[in-house]
Amino acid sequence: MPTIEELQQISTQVRRDIIRMVNGAASGHPGGSLGVADFLTVLYFEIMRPDAAAFDMDGKQEDLFFLSNGHLAPAWYSVMARYGFFPVHELGTLRKLGSRLQGHPSPMDKLPGIRIASGSLGQGLSVSIGAAIAKKMNGDPHLIYTLCGDGELQEGQNWEALMFAPARKVDNLVAVVDYNGKQIDGPVDKVMPLGNLRAKFEAFGWEVTDMDGNNTREVLSVLNTVKTRTGKGKPNMIIMHTHMGCGVDFMMDNHEWHGVPPNNEQAAKALSQLQETLGDY
Numbered sequence: 001m002p003t004i005e006e007l008q009q010i011s012t013q014v015r016r017d018i019i020r021m022v023n024g025a026a027s028g029h030p031g032g033s034l035g036v037a038d039f040l041t042v043l044y045f046e047i048m049r050p051d052a053a054a055f056d057m058d059g060k061q062e063d064l065f066f067l068s069n070g071h072l073a074p075a076w077y078s079v080m081a082r083y084g085f086f087p088v089h090e091l092g093t094l095r096k097l098g099s100r101l102q103g104h105p106s107p108m109d110k111l112p113g114i115r116i117a118s119g120s121l122g123q124g125l126s127v128s129i130g131a132a133i134a135k136k137m138n139g140d141p142h143l144i145y146t147l148c149g150d151g152e153l154q155e156g157q158n159w160e161a162l163m164f165a166p167a168r169k170v171d172n173l174v175a176v177v178d179y180n181g182k183q184i185d186g187p188v189d190k191v192m193p194l195g196n197l198r199a200k201f202e203a204f205g206w207e208v209t210d211m212d213g214n215n216t217r218e219v220l221s222v223l224n225t226v227k228t229r230t231g232k233g234k235p236n237m238i239i240m241h242t243h244m245g246c247g248v249d250f251m252m253d254n255h256e257w258h259g260v261p262p263n264n265e266q267a268a269k270a271l272s273q274l275q276e277t278l279g280d281y
Contacts, residue, residue: 002045007216009277010082011041015247016274017078017091017281023267025095028103031257033075035180035213035242036147040079042219043145047227052084055112063142064131066116068124069149069178070104071259076113077101081281085113088281122155124148125175129165132173132235143230147176151183154192165235166205173235174226175206178213180244182255197239206237213240248273 002010014037022028044050048063067076074094081088086100093099100109104119118124128146135142152158165173177197185191194200201208207229211222219240226236244258245251248270251262262270 004217004220007041007045007220008038010045010079011037011216012247012274013276013278014041014075014078014082016271016276017082018074019248019262019267019270019274020280021074021078021091021094022261023264024092026261027095028074028261029071029259030074030261031182031244031251031254031259032069032149032178032180033072034248034251035244035246036072036075036178037079037246038216039147039176039178039213039219039240039242040075042216042223044079044083046220047223048145050083052080052112055085057107057115059115059131060138061140061142064115064144066124066128066131066144066146067105067118068128068146069121069152070117070119070124072147072149072178073101073103073105073119076105080113082278086111091281121149121152122157125158125161125165128173128175129161129168129170132165132170133168135172136170141172143172143174143227145174145176147178149183150177150179150181150188150194150197151191153177153194153197162201162204162206169233170235171231171233174223174230174238175235176238176240178242179239180242180253182244182253182258184255184258186255201237201239205234207232207234208237208239210239210241213242214246 018033094101100111106117132144251257
């Protein structure tokens with residue numbers, strides 16, 4: 001089991017991977033990817049700890065994760081590669097012709113760790129509810145985790161799903177909203193304000209928890225606490241407060257880095273702020 005310091009080292013390397021991948025592809029989404037590196041690292045290396053070598057599409061008798069905001073694929077690819085789902089050197093093929101690492105995740109090329117295509121925003125929560133219900137039907141006690149974006153909540157399908165899960169007591173589901181307050185067109189509050197999310201989720205019947213998604217110790221503590229709240233009749237929602245571009249000073253909290261790759265000079269500057277900890281691919 002990794003220590004807090006080891007988890008932080010992994011997430012730092014994940015951030016290096018993100019910068020190098022997106023720069024190498026001259027395309028991609030660095031801002032949000034950098035923001036969720038800590039969460040995904042803790043989720044895989046400490047909370048779920050899946051058997052990467054035994055990956056199959058059914059995922060029976062193990063916790064499953066679904067990425068709804070698929071444009072954060074660079075962070076997810078890096079975490080999965082560093083965990084052992086596929087070779088780390090493959091990260092260098094992001095968005096390149098013939099690569100299994102498409103701009104948005106897809107199971108088409110049988111990339112281990114990927115079970116659904118995602119990135120058509122608004123669909124991940126619904127898929128996750130279906131997977132959670134399937135586990136209940138199969139007598140599988142494991143949990144479903146899913147991550148969606150705050151801007152993604154502007155999609156109406158999410159609110160149908162948010163009503164459905166409490167109504168059907170889907171209490172083996174842990175949904176996480178990456179609440180960085182930024183989306184591709186600007187601040188979420190200016191594009192389409194979400195209002196009081198906690199009050200809305202609670203009114204729909206969810207058990208709601210807030211956490212600092214860029215504090216490794218807090219992420220670990222909250223995820224462990226939320227696990228104890230599953231199986232009690234309510235789905236769980238975590239409002240995860242993160243910084244877009246976390247770890248790189250000129251990208252921090254700037255929506256312009258939502259979907260713009262750093263050029264070579266910018267990438268070098270970003271990498272100078274992120275210590276190589278596990279070895280670059």
